Amino acid sequence: MPLTHPPLPKRCNPVCIGGTSIDTGLTVMSAMMKSCDRLRCLSCDFKCIRFDDAVWDDGLVSYLFFRNFMPDVAKLRKGIKFRKGHVCFCCQCSWCGIGDEAKALSSVAQFEKAKWVCGGH
Numbered sequence: 001m002p003l004t005h006p007p008l009p010k011r012c013n014p015v016c017i018g019g020t021s022i023d024t025g026l027t028v029m030s031a032m033m034k035s036c037d038r039l040r041c042l043s044c045d046f047k048c049i050r051f052d053d054a055v056w057d058d059g060l061v062s063y064l065f066f067r068n069f070m071p072d073v074a075k076l077r078k079g080i081k082f083r084k085g086h087v088c089f090c091c092q093c094s095w096c097g098i099g100d101e102a103k104a105l106s107s108v109a110q111f112e113k114a115k116w117v118c119g120g121h
């Protein structure tokens with residue numbers, strides 16, 4: 001019997017995020033964007049957390065907010081406001097949101113400094 005190796009994880013290319021109407025999973029081409037549900041941050045080494053039907057409340061969240069509360073979902077929830085269809089994400093050092101659409105992560109303005117990658121599917 002030949003030695004079999006588990007298949008290598010597939011990574012999104014491009015890495016995309018989307019609102020609640022966008023399927024989650026692996027993106028293999030930009031014409032069929034899915035919202036990556038395996039995001040992780042290379043800067044803080046946390047897996048990104050996602051909140052549905054929500055936007056960050058700019059008056060409440062800050063670098064220190066995420067620094068202190070990540071990855072406590074109950075505490076992080078205190079920084080969101082309800083907004084149907086929107087999705088927001090965070091790691092310990094970055095955060096952002098998207099409306100009811102799909103976009104490549106690289107084109108989401110708030111993400112310019114974030115080092116989020118697909119962790120593999």
Ligand SMILES: [Zn+2]
Binds near residue numbers: 121
């Ligand atoms: Zn992915």
Ligand SMILES: [Zn+2]
Binds near residue numbers: 043045091094
């Ligand atoms: Zn981070």
